[in-house]
């Protein structure tokens with residue numbers, strides 16, 4: 001089968017290549033998934049650069065790229081409960097290939113009618129819901145999202161809309177013709193044109209109350225200012241690392257405002273779904289099944305176009321997701 005693999009740690013554009021490989025037999029607790037759609041997300045690039053914690057590490061030679069995707073079970077081991085033909089999403093390894101062998105415990109079962117491209121983004125849908133919950137912001141509270149055009153922020157904003165939480169979306173530069181509506185937000189701060197400090201803009205928007213929570217995908221000076229502009233007792237969730245810049249705080253910035261700064265790591269990055277997660281997952285699948293819930297897809301690619309897909313994902317990220325798709329229905 002065709003797969004995109006790498007033999008060394010390095011920059012994705014330098015180390016990835018397309019090749020033909022054969023698959024081993026599946027074990028009793030595993031399934032063979034025929035891939036339908038595989039996401040390309042920043043986390044896949046962290047994996048290729050060996051930046052994830054143990055045990056999420058590449059194994060050489062010919063480690064297949066990609067860690068998330070949707071597909072159809074084509075073959076099952078003798079201990080597997082799910083039948084052949086089930087539509088599934090998984091976070092595991094080896095998703096940038098025509099087929100993947102996945103232990104059943106890592107699978108999330110999806111309704112057959114769930115859209116395939118949306119399904120490939122289940123990692124971000126789950127992340128977005130978790131992030132929103134972690135902030136603890138309630139109806140009518142103000143939540144700030146950085147990297148407003150990122151998939152994660154667009155999804156958090158849509159979940160927040162369903163709960164009546166108000167969103168301030170921060171972008172490096174608002175694109176021509178776009179407005180706060182494009183970002184599913186109540187207000188947008190365009191850093192490229194702002195005349196005032198970020199703090200004064202945020203205080204103005206929140207009637208001097210400060211914001212009630214932050215989901216940060218970027219870091220650097222913007223995060224520093226955000227932390228200093230949160231209301232007493234707010235939570236700041238660090239989800240991403242898009243900037244190389246650092247930030248600086250004084251203990252008092254945290255102490256006297258009782259701020260909690262928390263990291264988020266995708267709940268299924270290092271451990272498979274638990275049986276008790278079923279209701280939570282069904283809830284996310286139900287909300288996001290609606291046509292009104294948008295997952296922004298930029299372009300779909302075949303594996304052979306992986307160089308373009310990777311460079312577009314790295315350098316034109318805010319336009320929506322690039323996704324590998326494969327022949328065959330789901």
Ligand SMILES: NC(=O)c1ccc[n+]([C@@H]2O[C@H](COP(=O)([O-])OP(=O)(O)OC[C@H]3O[C@@H](n4cnc5c(N)ncnc54)[C@H](OP(=O)(O)O)[C@@H]3O)[C@@H](O)[C@H]2O)c1
Pocket residue numbers: 041042043123124127147148149150151152153171172173217218238239240241242243244264265266267313316317318319320321
């Ligand atoms: N913690 C977790 O478990 C978890 C799970 C999923 C994702 N993430 C993280 O969440 C972040 C967003 O992921 P995604 O897939 O939603 O991203 P995405 O759709 O690929 O979008 C990336 C966004 O980052 C912005 N950006 C890139 N470089 C930037 C910089 N130097 N300063 C400010 N903004 C910058 C881009 O802004 P423009 O639109 O202006 O180009 C774009 O909107 C990533 O850091 C990813 O690793 C974390």
